[in-house]
Amino acid sequence: MSKVQAVRPLNVPAVSVRVLWTAAAVVAGLLLLAYLVAFDQGAVSQSGMFLHELMHDGRHLLGVPCH
Amino acid sequence: MSLTGRSAAPTYGAILLRGLLAGLIAGLLSGVFAYSLGEPKVDAAIAIEEANSQAAAAPAADGHSHDEEDPLVSRDGQKGGLFLATALYGVVMGGLLATAYTLLRRRLRTSDDSRAALGLAAAAFVGLVLVPWVKYPPNPPAVGDPSTINQRTISYLSILVIGLVAVWAGVLASRSLRAGAPEWLRLTAGLAGFLVVVVIGYVLLPNIDEVSDTFPASLLWNFRVTSLGTQATLWLSLGIAFTALLSRLGSRRAAAAEVPEAESVPV
Numbered sequence: 001m002s003k004v005q006a007v008r009p010l011n012v013p014a015v016s017v018r019v020l021w022t023a024a025a026v027v028a029g030l031l032l033l034a035y036l037v038a039f040d041q042g043a044v045s046q047s048g049m050f051l052h053e054l055m056h057d058g059r060h061l062l063g064v065p066c067h
Numbered sequence: 068m069s070l071t072g073r074s075a076a077p078t079y080g081a082i083l084l085r086g087l088l089a090g091l092i093a094g095l096l097s098g099v100f101a102y103s104l105g106e107p108k109v110d111a112a113i114a115i116e117e118a119n120s121q122a123a124a125a126p127a128a129d130g131h132s133h134d135e136e137d138p139l140v141s142r143d144g145q146k147g148g149l150f151l152a153t154a155l156y157g158v159v160m161g162g163l164l165a166t167a168y169t170l171l172r173r174r175l176r177t178s179d180d181s182r183a184a185l186g187l188a189a190a191a192f193v194g195l196v197l198v199p200w201v202k203y204p205p206n207p208p209a210v211g212d213p214s215t216i217n218q219r220t221i222s223y224l225s226i227l228v229i230g231l232v233a234v235w236a237g238v239l240a241s242r243s244l245r246a247g248a249p250e251w252l253r254l255t256a257g258l259a260g261f262l263v264v265v266v267i268g269y270v271l272l273p274n275i276d277e278v279s280d281t282f283p284a285s286l287l288w289n290f291r292v293t294s295l296g297t298q299a300t301l302w303l304s305l306g307i308a309f310t311a312l313l314s315r316l317g318s319r320r321a322a323a324a325e326v327p328e329a330e331s332v333p334v
Binding site for chain 2: 011012013014015019020022023026027030031033034036037038039048049050053054055056057058059060061062063064065066067
């Protein structure tokens with residue numbers, strides 16, 4: 001299966017430079033959010049340990065090392 | 068590639084929006100799973116943690132407050148916060164899945180968009196959940212030495228990367244075969260490529276076992292299986308929801324563009 005002919009238009013935009021930059025920015029933002037959920041202990045969120053403690057159970061049950 | 072076919076394609080933004088929405092749905096569903104099946108185990112583990120710290124004459128204040136007298140967030144608050152955590156985690160994974168789909172769709176050798184999206188979700192589940200779960204199984208409260216948290220976090224992030232690289236290696240290996248290779252050979256090559264990377268990662272990364280002799284084995288096991296179930300719920304519902312939203316987007320586009328043009332895609 002080295003060559004596949006799509007029988008209809010692919011449902012995806014062309015990967016242009018603009019899409020790549022947008023994607024890079026989006027991924028960076030998402031990883032920051034993931035950091036806040038999974039690892040932050042107040043350094044980034046500036047909420048002290050509040051967010052860290054609030055999402056404590058979620059971290060454990062999602063399998064992220066916690067303490 | 069025909070330019071007229073291009074105009075019917077949805078934008079990255081449209082795909083991303085559907086990924087984020089699918090992630091929110093999946094995060095909330097996995098939150099329901101974790102709340103109903105996981106919280107009793109977390110409660111039981113915290114009870115053991117508190118009993119341990121009371122048994123110790125001088126309880127160490129490690130800044131982690133669920134065993135302190137006046138916690139920053141109550142246990143009920145943490146159970147509500149569970150949904151916030153899984154929802155945000157789902158949104159992140161949904162956004163990453165949508166981005167991966169946008170960037171990799173043309174390289175996936177199927178003409179079926181749904182198979183492509185579900186395949187990516189399955190690959191992410193294997194790389195980001197199954198591979199890490201075997202090497203570093205999740206631990207409930209009361210298990211784990213707080214002083215090694217940085218080491219364990221680095222090891223965990225490393226195994227996430229290794230999991231994704233392993234899946235990628237498996238795909239490369241199965242594609243390295245000649246065009247007419249039979250399916251069983253393709254599968255074997257893919258598995259071999261995957262396993263080589265996984266084994267190297269498992270051997271190189273440090274072993275971590277901080278379970279005390281007194282922690283109940285059944286509770287530990289049940290917690291770990293429930294944690295895997297939480298992630299399985301998240302990725303299964305994320306894959307299905309993203310695929311569903313994507314196919315609705317596709318059919319709407321197809322209806323808008325009256326004559327969908329055939330497009331050949333060299334892979």
